[in-house]
Amino acid sequence: MFHTAVNILKATIGIRSNQEELLPFLPLKVEVESLLTDFRQVEQISYTEDLDGYISVEDSEEDLTYEFYDNRVIFKGPFSRLQKETSDPRHTLWGNQGFLYRYALYLLEKKHNIYNFHACALYQEDRDTLFVIIGGAGSGKTVYLLSGLEKGLRLFSTETVHFRMDGSDIIWHMGSLVDNVRYGTLMHDFPGFLPPGDVPDPQSIWQIKIAIDLSAFCAQKETIKNPQAVHILFPRIEKGFERPLWNPVKNIRKAEKILFDNITQKVAETTLLYDKLTVIGLDETELANARLRSVKKLVNHRTVTEISSVLSDPKNCWENLLK
Numbered sequence: 001m002f003h004t005a006v007n008i009l010k011a012t013i014g015i016r017s018n019q020e021e022l023l024p025f026l027p028l029k030v031e032v033e034s035l036l037t038d039f040r041q042v043e044q045i046s047y048t049e050d051l052d053g054y055i056s057v058e059d060s061e062e063d064l065t066y067e068f069y070d071n072r073v074i075f076k077g078p079f080s081r082l083q084k085e086t087s088d089p090r091h092t093l094w095g096n097q098g099f100l101y102r103y104a105l106y107l108l109e110k111k112h113n114i115y116n117f118h119a120c121a122l123y124q125e126d127r128d129t130l131f132v133i134i135g136g137a138g139s140g141k142t143v144y145l146l147s148g149l150e151k152g153l154r155l156f157s158t159e160t161v162h163f164r165m166d167g168s169d170i171i172w173h174m175g176s177l178v179d180n181v182r183y184g185t186l187m188h189d190f191p192g193f194l195p196p197g198d199v200p201d202p203q204s205i206w207q208i209k210i211a212i213d214l215s216a217f218c219a220q221k222e223t224i225k226n227p228q229a230v231h232i233l234f235p236r237i238e239k240g241f242e243r244p245l246w247n248p249v250k251n252i253r254k255a256e257k258i259l260f261d262n263i264t265q266k267v268a269e270t271t272l273l274y275d276k277l278t279v280i281g282l283d284e285t286e287l288a289n290a291r292l293r294s295v296k297k298l299v300n301h302r303t304v305t306e307i308s309s310v311l312s313d314p315k316n317c318w319e320n321l322l323k
Helices: 081-083 099-112 142-150 181-190 250-267 287-298
Strands: 001-010 011-017 043-045 053-057 066-070 072-079 115-124 130-135 154-157 162-167 169-173 177-184 209-213 221-223 227-237 245-248 271-273 277-279 304-312
Touching: 001 099, 011 099, 043 177, 053 081, 053 099, 066 081, 072 081, 081 271, 099 162, 099 250, 099 271, 099 287, 115 142, 115 250, 115 287, 142 154, 142 177, 142 181, 142 227, 162 287, 169 177, 177 181, 181 209, 250 287, 287 304
Parallel strands: 011 053, 053 072, 130 227, 227 304
Antiparallel strands: 001 011, 001 043, 066 072, 115 130, 115 154, 115 162, 162 169, 169 221, 177 209, 245 304, 271 277
């Protein structure tokens, strides 16, 4: 068996396979399907017997199978062939929407009490203020992210925002520094971030995403403990609004539910790998209950000054936030 091991934030994961080419190739490249669009680093470490979790991949012509018990996951099947045939490399064992991504989120919760928003985050260093922009694909996170960087904010995460409650303290950990952005968005709205290279066919610029490395804009702090203020925003971007429409989430239980659902989604949802293998979610009752307790502490934490949904035009989405 060939083996390697990785560290993702605090989670340590050993990976074994009977085919060396099925192991993740490190260091990772900056590309659309890379885990660098999910996490700040995927660092290679020594394979030992005291890691948080283990993944075994056995390449064979047997039917696809998946077993999960204790801290070990075993995959069996024709993975060498599937790797070549898959329609979307993001949805593979090591892709940015695949198994290792979700397993890392699960282990960060289970072993380290670190919870993970599907969100981007920007930091205003002179005011010690963190902005957490929460939402799925198409919600407007990229507009807030790139326009915020243009206004001088520092990048804290492009896609996954990590936090941990430590007694009465809240600790935020830096997340991913690479973002997948539609070429049309860069060309028409944020040309300053457009990397050099060939321009795709104009008919396809809104279908093509490219990975852009934004690490040059990252905040100086890799962890932020009890910032002066935390603004949690749920964006919706539409052109034509002269002023942003703010809707504060005043009902505490509603706020808890929205945040809980966001953190839970990627851990709990069933996913399809290689167009063939269904992998059920990794959630557990004990984990879900602990997650809810942490969300309740977050919502009521003294540093969280705002939880709001915002409908705005791309040009004025930061109005009133940076004063």
